[in-house]
Amino acid sequence: MQPTIIFASRLAKRYGERVVVDAIDFEVRHGECFGFLGPNGAGKSTTMRMIVGMTPRDSGRLEVLGRDVVPEDPWIAQQLGIVPQENNLDPDLAVRENLEIYGRYFGLTAELRRERIDQLLEFAQLSDRGATPVRILSGGMMRRLVIARALIAQPKMVILDEPTTGLDPQARHLIWQRLAKLKESGVTLLLTTHYMEEAARLCDRLLILNNGRILDQGSPEELIARHVEPEVLEIWSRTGFSSLEVFGDLPGRLERVGDSLYVHGDRLEPVRQRVLERSGYSCLLRPANLEDVFLRLTGHELKE
């Protein structure tokens, strides 16, 4: 088994009476992409902040590369690349200068800075934007620059808090490519997201967090196998919804969400045929995915 990069045991954080992270355990191993999946307010960002030393923990153990985490530890900061949720590029500086000054914060020599900045601009596909003020970059470019900036000191691990939130699909796919490339090169990734597709595509292992507690953890396939049936048939009426009952007793686990009926089960093709025989209904048969797991575990109610 690969060595442990992050070790957390009974890790907890509260703000006043509100328990934000409630005694969670997890381990991130070298070279993997580990994902924190959860709705807003689940405690994902707080956990990230504790790992990077921006938030002191209240109790439990937390180690990065075998070292107890305390806030503002320069040694730990030197090992990590941090991509925060809020964009905190330096708006007073241009693209290249942002990387330049970050290299200085990390104590890199002028020679190292020059060499790496060229590589990173290329990695982020910003080579021709070096002199552009960051204020006028697109959202996707800013995100790529933040990721490039996090790599300036060649960290062993990169921590990304919602790396693609708010980006258009093209920009998102480009970021995914870059992260996959990073993982290939042996960098450990830890990311939070509430995009199931992102989690399924990038993460080797996931942890599902809700109200500060871990609901389950494992690989995307394991989680799907453990919590939901292999297939889902979504049925909706094209004429209004008085009568989903017309199907009588469908096999499998039924779930009604808003205007749709979800049938969870195995080998649902015959059921799909039955639905299609009736006029006025549409349906979609698909393999179960992480979103089904997520909704099963956290419920359908809005989390705010």
Next chain:
Amino acid sequence: MLKVMGISLTTHGIFPSRRFVQVWWRHVMVWKKTAPASLAGSLGEPFLYLLGLGYGLGRFVGSIGDMDYMVYVASGILAANSMNTATFEAIYGGFTRMTRQYTFHAMLATPLTVADVVAGEIAWAATHSLISGVAIFIVGLPLGAFSWNMVFVVLAIVAFSGLAFGAMAMVMTAISPSYDFFLYYFTLVTTPMFLFCGVFYPVDSLPVWIQTLVTLMPLTHVVALLRPVANGLMPSDIVIHLAVIACYATASFMAAVALVRRRIIV
């Protein structure tokens, strides 16, 4: 962990590392982009003050002691400008970087500590005071307001006082909920110092109880040092004046580090 009023006194302490220089350098990089406009302001405003007060008011006042009023007020303006420049930089610049731009957060995601970030801010505030002080000196020379004799001592005092006023302002930045809050500081602290600490007239012309208050304020001591030195003379009570300024600088720096930490590391 030792805590006073919820403020940790031990977490990585209050001592900046050498890396704080990089924070200072960041501010220099940004300043260089707008240097011409910034320098024009630094040259223009004191020039108007010197003309308006030195010549205008000087015509009525004549001289104070054996100092021509132009000479008298020029050193006062040099001191007040050091206070104002450092204060504005640490307050508006610092607050924007801490809240709007999340620049402090970005810095803290690197090996920099809160002490480094705050030290870099204050060092830059003092540097800005120094730049502005040089500008005033250049403007004042042809007006006969300054002497060349101890120019480097003058600039050292200006920079040193910039550290103290920058640190004091950083404390306000750390606790301020909004930009409006700073008006309290201007009204209650810097404007009174500007008007009562000997910038425009001798402190000993004030009622005794006000003199006592004024003696506690840092600008009084900056003026007391700068006025003779800017005219090539040795000041008296040098150690006391320096000690008061140093106390303000040190105490404010410690408080600012603790308060910024309490605000960001949560």
